[in-house]
Amino acid sequence: MAQILENISKIVTLSPEEELLFLSKIETKHYKAKTVILSAGEVCKDSYFVNSGLLRSFTINDNIVEHVLSFACEGWWIGDMYSLLSQKPGNLFIEVLEDAEVVLLSKENQEELYHLIPKLERFFRIIVENSLVAYQERLMDNLSLSAEERFDKFCKKYPTLIQKVPQKQIASFIGVTPEFFSKMKSRLLRK
Amino acid sequence: MAQILENISKIVTLSPEEELLFLSKIETKHYKAKTVILSAGEVCKDSYFVNSGLLRSFTINDNIVEHVLSFACEGWWIGDMYSLLSQKPGNLFIEVLEDAEVVLLSKENQEELYHLIPKLERFFRIIVENSLVAYQERLMDNLSLSAEERFDKFCKKYPTLIQKVPQKQIASFIGVTPEFFSKMKSRLLRK
DNA sequence: TAGAGCACTTAATGTAGATTAAGAAAGAAG
DNA sequence: CTTCTTTCTTAATCTACATTAAGTGCTCTA
Numbered sequence: 001m002a003q004i005l006e007n008i009s010k011i012v013t014l015s016p017e018e019e020l021l022f023l024s025k026i027e028t029k030h031y032k033a034k035t036v037i038l039s040a041g042e043v044c045k046d047s048y049f050v051n052s053g054l055l056r057s058f059t060i061n062d063n064i065v066e067h068v069l070s071f072a073c074e075g076w077w078i079g080d081m082y083s084l085l086s087q088k089p090g091n092l093f094i095e096v097l098e099d100a101e102v103v104l105l106s107k108e109n110q111e112e113l114y115h116l117i118p119k120l121e122r123f124f125r126i127i128v129e130n131s132l133v134a135y136q137e138r139l140m141d142n143l144s145l146s147a148e149e150r151f152d153k154f155c156k157k158y159p160t161l162i163q164k165v166p167q168k169q170i171a172s173f174i175g176v177t178p179e180f181f182s183k184m185k186s187r188l189l190r191k
Numbered sequence: 192m193a194q195i196l197e198n199i200s201k202i203v204t205l206s207p208e209e210e211l212l213f214l215s216k217i218e219t220k221h222y223k224a225k226t227v228i229l230s231a232g233e234v235c236k237d238s239y240f241v242n243s244g245l246l247r248s249f250t251i252n253d254n255i256v257e258h259v260l261s262f263a264c265e266g267w268w269i270g271d272m273y274s275l276l277s278q279k280p281g282n283l284f285i286e287v288l289e290d291a292e293v294v295l296l297s298k299e300n301q302e303e304l305y306h307l308i309p310k311l312e313r314f315f316r317i318i319v320e321n322s323l324v325a326y327q328e329r330l331m332d333n334l335s336l337s338a339e340e341r342f343d344k345f346c347k348k349y350p351t352l353i354q355k356v357p358q359k360q361i362a363s364f365i366g367v368t369p370e371f372f373s374k375m376k377s378r379l380l381r382k
Numbered sequence: 383t384a385g386a387g388c389a390c391t392t393a394a395t396g397t398a399g400a401t402t403a404a405g406a407a408a409g410a411a412g
Numbered sequence: 413c414t415t416c417t418t419t420c421t422t423a424a425t426c427t428a429c430a431t432t433a434a435g436t437g438c439t440c441t442a
Contacts (some may be wrong), residue, residue, distance in 0.1 A: 033283065058330060059335070061335050065335070067331055067335050069244050069327060069330070069331060072351045080325070081266070081323055081324050081327060082324045082328070085320055085321070085324060093329075114313065118309050118312070121309070121312050121313055122305065124313055124316060125312060125315060125316040125319065128316065128319045128320050128323055129276055129319050130276070130328060131274065131323055132272055132322055132323045133273045133276060134270050134325060135326040135327055135330060136260060136272065136273070136326055136328060139260070139329060139330045139333065140250060140258060140260060140282075140325060142334070142366070143258045143333070143363075143366045144250070144252050144256070144258050146428075147351065147428080147429075165386090166389065167389075167390070167391095168389070168390080171336075175334045176392075176428095176429070176430090177334070177429075177431080178389080178391095178431060179390090179391080179392085179393095179429095179430080179431080179432090180235055180306055180428085180429055180430070181390095181391095182390060182391055183391085183392080183429095184429095186391080186392090187409080248401090337398075337399095338398075339398070357418090357419065357420095358419080358420070359418095359420080360418070367398095367399065368399075368400060368401080368421085369401090369420075369421095370397085370399095370400080370401080370402090370418080370421080370423095371399050371400070372420095372421090373420060373421055373422080374399090374421085374422080374423095377421080377422090
């Protein structure tokens with residue numbers, strides 16, 4: 001319930017009144033697995049915080065190939081940053097992989113909160129900074145590591161995801177086809 | 192001189208006093224081409240804003256292969272975000288490609304300014320948000336586009352860089368070897 | 383309990399891009 | 413101007429990974 005407050009408190013300290021104010025600006029929703037809560041072509045209106053369950057964001061190329069941009073489980077934020085910032089139609093789908101409880105923070109409320117509680121501007125700055133570092137590293141990994149090394153890093157970084165996520169989506173996340181991933185995996189197991 | 196203030200004013204409005212305060216916290220330096228202003232293994236102490244000239248950040252793999260993470264010309268920020276945030280030794284080199292005038296903002300001063308001028312927290316939040324969107328797009332491009340398509344996007348996005356930057360570094364930026372880049376380029380010219 | 387659909391595997395074949403190696407061209411430095 | 417170094421090109425060969433295709437085994441639904 002106050003999961004998101006706990007998450008925020010790891011970075012900035014809100015007063016009880018500020019916490020109440022914050023809670024008044026968010027909305028909690030429950031989604032079944034396989035629900036698509038945002039589609040490519042739509043404008044992203046909200047930031048999503050995952051209380052429980054599992055989501056992913058991805059694009060679809062030429063109506064065929066999916067590419068997973070990110071997973072989000074308990075305690076993570078997800079959204080279509082490009083669309084959210086520009087308020088233009090985005091390229092991302094956001095889909096529920098496991099039944100989820102999600103906190104929605106609308107763009108307007110978020111902007112309003114920046115004024116009402118400047119500490120939240122700090123909070124989101126830091127969240128975004130950390131996210132930027134992670135994407136920079138992932139990009140460099142894609143430029144410099146082999147598929148096997150990227151898989152290895154993935155396993156170490158997200159050990160819990162490996163059981164939960166269909167393996168073809170892990171393949172997509174690290175940037176290989178499901179067929180090659182399968183071959184690579186069995187090759188690794190033989191060692 | 193007040194180039195950086197102009198840059199800031201595109202996003203937030205500072206009062207004259209705030210501008211003076213800001214100026215008192217920064218330092219301007221001149222570097223010759225080929226200067227390495229940050230090396231892998233060092234802790235990054237500053238954010239760099241480019242007044243003039245051209246810089247790049249890159250890693251080196253196994254003491255051999257370079258991978259360009261970013262270029263920064265007039266009006267751009269550059270740094271080793273990972274190292275700057277964590278204050279741990281980083282993996283990036285930052286090198287001057289063309290004689291440059293660079294504004295240095297130390298981490299301490301930056302943090303201090305967040306408290307003194309909260310609007311600057313907004314400024315940097317927005318800068319980092321935009322940067323995140325760009326890296327997310329670049330990652331997805333690397334997962335889904337061919338080298339030729341990535342080169343095409345690069346040309347459209349950074350037309351001025353093509354003349355300035357040695358072509359092997361463009362190759363590295365888009366994620367191919369210089370040899371393949373050369374072949375690809377002559378193939379494109381023949382059309 | 384059948385059968386429709388996914389997720390995963392295996393294997394043959396194809397290819398984008400890497401590697402290696404050499405030479406040409408163009409700067410920089412003395 | 414000459415030499416040294418670095419960048420760029422070309423070409424042969426190689427390989428990591430993609431593509432295509434077929435088959436296996438889930439699990440969900442009816």
